[in-house]
Amino acid sequence: MKIYDWHTGPYPARVRIAVAEKKLQSQVRFVSVDLRKGEHKTPEFLAKNYSGTLPVLELDDGTFIAECTAITEYLDALDGVPTLTGRTPREKGMIHMMSKRAELELLDAISVYFHHATPGLGPDVEVYQNAEWGFRQCDKAIRGMHYFEDILKKQPFIAGEIFSMADITVIGGLIFAQLVNLPVPAECAALQAWYDRMQERPSVQNRVTMSKPAEASS
Numbered sequence: 001m002k003i004y005d006w007h008t009g010p011y012p013a014r015v016r017i018a019v020a021e022k023k024l025q026s027q028v029r030f031v032s033v034d035l036r037k038g039e040h041k042t043p044e045f046l047a048k049n050y051s052g053t054l055p056v057l058e059l060d061d062g063t064f065i066a067e068c069t070a071i072t073e074y075l076d077a078l079d080g081v082p083t084l085t086g087r088t089p090r091e092k093g094m095i096h097m098m099s100k101r102a103e104l105e106l107l108d109a110i111s112v113y114f115h116h117a118t119p120g121l122g123p124d125v126e127v128y129q130n131a132e133w134g135f136r137q138c139d140k141a142i143r144g145m146h147y148f149e150d151i152l153k154k155q156p157f158i159a160g161e162i163f164s165m166a167d168i169t170v171i172g173g174l175i176f177a178q179l180v181n182l183p184v185p186a187e188c189a190a191l192q193a194w195y196d197r198m199q200e201r202p203s204v205q206n207r208v209t210m211s212k213p214a215e216a217s218s
């Protein structure tokens with residue numbers, strides 16, 4: 001399998017964490033696509049993923065699977081023990097709901113803020129920006145952090161009692177928050193404590209070095 005990737009990207013980080021959690025490192029080859037050079041918007045790349053985003057998984061039969069959730073589903077199903085995406089109908093329902101909520105309320109909101117209200121990937125890539133929309137999404141992300149604070153006051157993980165894809169999605173959100181200098185609010189102590197705990201997982205610790213291209217420095 002190949003994974004089209006960018007080593008500092010918060011979305012690709014989600015898939016790298018999933019690869020490590022499932023111990024699939026030896027079965028995957030990472031192919032670096034330089035977002036700042038706009039390599040993800042070339043016709044060649046758009047033929048792999050219509051949306052022009054990373055990551056993308058390429059199977060050995062030439063099938064392309066984009067979207068972190070779909071890629072994680074695929075990787076998690078390979079060994080027949082879907083620990084990340086749910087082993088029972090209830091687990092599956094809760095994990096998917098919370099992961100989608102983490103995208104809507106946190107990660108995607110920060111992404112819109114980054115692309116619209118900051119220089120983003122630079123003028124060659126950011127051909128349309130709407131700063132007001134970006135700042136609104138930043139406010140939404142801060143509200144999202146408070147929502148996950150309330151969740152984590154009641155349970156150890158985002159979707160309940162076990163680590164799952166939903167935790168990985170919130171980790172992606174907080175990686176992105178760090179990149180855009182958006183700190184976890186001081187009053188969100190449970191969210192910060194959970195994030196500190198997540199940093200101790202080898203899959204989270206090794207997420208950058210797993211795929212970093214030799215020539216890249218940031």
Ligand SMILES: N[C@@H](CCC(=O)N[C@@H](CS)C(=O)NCC(=O)O)C(=O)O
Pocket residue numbers: 009010011012035040052053054055066067068069111121125
């Ligand atoms: N919904 C997609 C979002 C992927 C995404 O936005 N990836 C970022 C990389 S961190 C990207 O490719 N951004 C480039 C752009 O939007 O121009 C997913 O879950 O995979």
